[in-house]
Amino acid sequence: MSSTMKTADVVTNTQGPEVSTLSLTMFRFASWLKSPRPYLMMIGFAIVLGFWYLAVEVWKLPRFEDMPGLTEVFSEWFSKDPYYGLSIFTPEYYLHIGISLRRIAYAFLLATCLGVPLGLFLGWSKNFREFIFPLFEVLRPIPILAWVPLAIIMFAGSESPVIFLTFLASFFATTLNTMLGVESIDESYSRAASCLGASRWQVFRHVVIPGAMPYIFTGLQISIGVAWFSLVAGEMVSGQYGLGYLINTAYMMIEYPKIIIGMITLGIIGFATSAMVRMLGDYLMQWRVRELALGD
Amino acid sequence: MSAVMDEKPVQQVTKGAIKIDDVVKIYDPDGAAVMAVDHCSIDIPAGEICMIVGPSGCGKTTLLNAIAGFHGITSGSIHLDGELLCGPGKPQAVPGSDRIVVFQNGALFPWKTNLENIAFGPMMAGKMSKAEIYDKARGMMADAGLSGTENNYPGEVSSGLRRRVEIVRALMNDPKVLLFDEPYRALDSLTKSVMHEALLEIYYRNKVTIFFITHDLEEAIFLGHRLIIMSSRPCKPKKIVEVDIPHPRDYSALTSTRFREIMQEAKGVVNEEAQKAFDAGEKEG
Amino acid sequence: MKRSKFIDNLFSRATLRGITAIVIFVLIWEFGARSEELTGWRMPFLGLVPAPSAVAASWAGLLGDPSYWQSWYMSFLRVFGGFTAAMLLGIPLGLFMAINKTFHGLYFPTFEIMRPIPPLAWVPASIIFWPTQELSIAFVTFLGAFYTIVLNVLGGAKSINKQYLQAAQSMGASQWDIFRRIVLPATLPSIVVGSAVGMGITWEVVVAAEMISGGGASGGAGGGLGFFIWSSYVGGSYEQIVVGMISIGIAGYFSSELLRQLGGFFTPWLKTR
Numbered sequence: 001m002s003s004t005m006k007t008a009d010v011v012t013n014t015q016g017p018e019v020s021t022l023s024l025t026m027f028r029f030a031s032w033l034k035s036p037r038p039y040l041m042m043i044g045f046a047i048v049l050g051f052w053y054l055a056v057e058v059w060k061l062p063r064f065e066d067m068p069g070l071t072e073v074f075s076e077w078f079s080k081d082p083y084y085g086l087s088i089f090t091p092e093y094y095l096h097i098g099i100s101l102r103r104i105a106y107a108f109l110l111a112t113c114l115g116v117p118l119g120l121f122l123g124w125s126k127n128f129r130e131f132i133f134p135l136f137e138v139l140r141p142i143p144i145l146a147w148v149p150l151a152i153i154m155f156a157g158s159e160s161p162v163i164f165l166t167f168l169a170s171f172f173a174t175t176l177n178t179m180l181g182v183e184s185i186d187e188s189y190s191r192a193a194s195c196l197g198a199s200r201w202q203v204f205r206h207v208v209i210p211g212a213m214p215y216i217f218t219g220l221q222i223s224i225g226v227a228w229f230s231l232v233a234g235e236m237v238s239g240q241y242g243l244g245y246l247i248n249t250a251y252m253m254i255e256y257p258k259i260i261i262g263m264i265t266l267g268i269i270g271f272a273t274s275a276m277v278r279m280l281g282d283y284l285m286q287w288r289v290r291e292l293a294l295g296d
Numbered sequence: 297m298s299a300v301m302d303e304k305p306v307q308q309v310t311k312g313a314i315k316i317d318d319v320v321k322i323y324d325p326d327g328a329a330v331m332a333v334d335h336c337s338i339d340i341p342a343g344e345i346c347m348i349v350g351p352s353g354c355g356k357t358t359l360l361n362a363i364a365g366f367h368g369i370t371s372g373s374i375h376l377d378g379e380l381l382c383g384p385g386k387p388q389a390v391p392g393s394d395r396i397v398v399f400q401n402g403a404l405f406p407w408k409t410n411l412e413n414i415a416f417g418p419m420m421a422g423k424m425s426k427a428e429i430y431d432k433a434r435g436m437m438a439d440a441g442l443s444g445t446e447n448n449y450p451g452e453v454s455s456g457l458r459r460r461v462e463i464v465r466a467l468m469n470d471p472k473v474l475l476f477d478e479p480y481r482a483l484d485s486l487t488k489s490v491m492h493e494a495l496l497e498i499y500y501r502n503k504v505t506i507f508f509i510t511h512d513l514e515e516a517i518f519l520g521h522r523l524i525i526m527s528s529r530p531c532k533p534k535k536i537v538e539v540d541i542p543h544p545r546d547y548s549a550l551t552s553t554r555f556r557e558i559m560q561e562a563k564g565v566v567n568e569e570a571q572k573a574f575d576a577g578e579k580e581g
Numbered sequence: 582m583k584r585s586k587f588i589d590n591l592f593s594r595a596t597l598r599g600i601t602a603i604v605i606f607v608l609i610w611e612f613g614a615r616s617e618e619l620t621g622w623r624m625p626f627l628g629l630v631p632a633p634s635a636v637a638a639s640w641a642g643l644l645g646d647p648s649y650w651q652s653w654y655m656s657f658l659r660v661f662g663g664f665t666a667a668m669l670l671g672i673p674l675g676l677f678m679a680i681n682k683t684f685h686g687l688y689f690p691t692f693e694i695m696r697p698i699p700p701l702a703w704v705p706a707s708i709i710f711w712p713t714q715e716l717s718i719a720f721v722t723f724l725g726a727f728y729t730i731v732l733n734v735l736g737g738a739k740s741i742n743k744q745y746l747q748a749a750q751s752m753g754a755s756q757w758d759i760f761r762r763i764v765l766p767a768t769l770p771s772i773v774v775g776s777a778v779g780m781g782i783t784w785e786v787v788v789a790a791e792m793i794s795g796g797g798a799s800g801g802a803g804g805g806l807g808f809f810i811w812s813s814y815v816g817g818s819y820e821q822i823v824v825g826m827i828s829i830g831i832a833g834y835f836s837s838e839l840l841r842q843l844g845g846f847f848t849p850w851l852k853t854r
Contacts, residue, residue, distance in 0.1 A: 040686030134599030142830035149814035192403035196417035197393040210407035251705030270697035291451030
């Protein structure tokens, strides 16, 4: 019958595998430029920055006049000879960034390597979950920051307590989301796999792990966010060097522009690291990227 | 369609006879025993397309799940080609590639390409090399008119195409029985009729026994050799309707007089059961 | 019947298993903490923390101490203040961004750029800006919950099924009716989720802010539970650190649970799922 012809129709209607992520990104960027959004965004930035400048340095409003001003911060940040000794030309600036990044890397990798397998097993084995999950739930409501003194007591030196705190925050987020990911998998997938002759282990490898992947990466996104959150807190309370430490000491030494430089740097690097996690997720889940690309 | 005529007649299929004997299934969630299947006996000869028709939530899927091995039965027995699947001393069948389910909402793995999905069963069995498996898979996709979609992910193709890929994935394993759990429920009626003809074409080429659950009477009469109309919960056969329209069929069967006569015969019983299920407030699903 | 089900749950296999695991954990902790006096060998990490029995004894002593309860009260007050402010500002802002495209285009990018800066990085700047330390703690607390609430409200309001709006329009609803009777209730579940998450962050931030700022201007008992932990550490009474941790855990759990119950009360239609 004509069914082969009909199929051909269907095939041409769907997009071939040649649609690359890059061309899609280019297309989106072009249509973004045509919309009013980028111009509104610029106006939005201008209003906020303008208010900062005027309120602090021109109008000298009460309370605002104590704050470091826009020009003060930026001339310091980009100065070759910074008044307070910290700019993009001083090695000290990169030392703080590097040390914070190293702590984040250790903690995040450790949390991922432990949290993902633990979450997968918690979701996969009901027995395991019934034993371990309540313990997990009892420890979880304790805010990460409340662990600070205990971490200092338990771990020697100033470096490992900070890494431990950062790890702990990431670990809870990663484990919990991975477990939820496994639970979210439609039962018919594992049933289909066992129908097709897959063993229990093969179901785990071919269904549970890829099926939980979207949740795992949502978890990793949250995890990297809370890692920065606790790292900054940890560095402010204890530890040496790092951006949190920079902000705190700048306050104590009354070098106020350095506080703002530290905050903006944290924002940029925090954003960059979570973008990296997102890109890794897109790379590993091509099937999802393509599905969503057809969606809009 | 003319090529189909040369194929062997249905009677020559020797594998895949299902014997459902006095099966009872009682769910016991909160201490309140709910009877889903009530002393149900059905004999399906090898190679038959057996349509199980009944209102939503009547317990048809329970029966299918028992054959597939997703859950056990309370009493009775189910045999496949004389071999006990489940029954006395063996409450639950072991899922295996001789009985493959095509699911209601589709269960193609979204994270594998169509080709990888189709190759999945033999890859798990590990009896053939990867190259052989992929060759066979490409061949079967070409036969089913799926060439050109090998490297697409299921999420990228139309839902009708996905269903076809899923059937090919099942057939890759040379199953004795295909178990369909309302696979076309979510499709619009035009796509549905295309899918019906495609399914028959696949069936004529690879004779298997088909156990097909539906609540769409037109679909049931068009596809089936036999309709088994089930009562609303608890589920048991209420009326058996032989569809004596000769195979191979195409859409012209839908407008034949015989089709209408069979429809008339079946419709009364089905409607009565649907009304009962509606009054009982059964939730769909 | 409901009651027997509750008792069944209480003694179910899952509950017993969970309790077993927790008891084993506490026993290992007790042994680890006392390992040096018992065997002469000190278990790594656990050998340095106070034993659960010592913690319990110290806690029992604190229960009658009004300054301990004063810490609870101060922390709750701060959480409540910051959280309420975040709700009052965050919900309208999120809704307004969802409704008005121009406003969304104007401020959402700025919002997204500020968001990666961890709330605690604001502590020094906040102390400089606000006249009192209490206000600066309140501001940082507010910030912690604010982002989450705005994002959830915005996401919830944007994902409303358009057919609801069209149905309301075809029945002759005014703009205000649509907002009040469709947009607001449809966004409520997201508001509940956002505020539950926001509540968790609020506790994190309050504890941290109390530790960093040294317990606010009043110090001592007015410092809240975060300062209670910190001063116990500085004073060398390690049992009290753990008491403080558990207290904060309980306080945080109950505030989230309260929110969830409240959320369930406001969104009764979700229970049918």
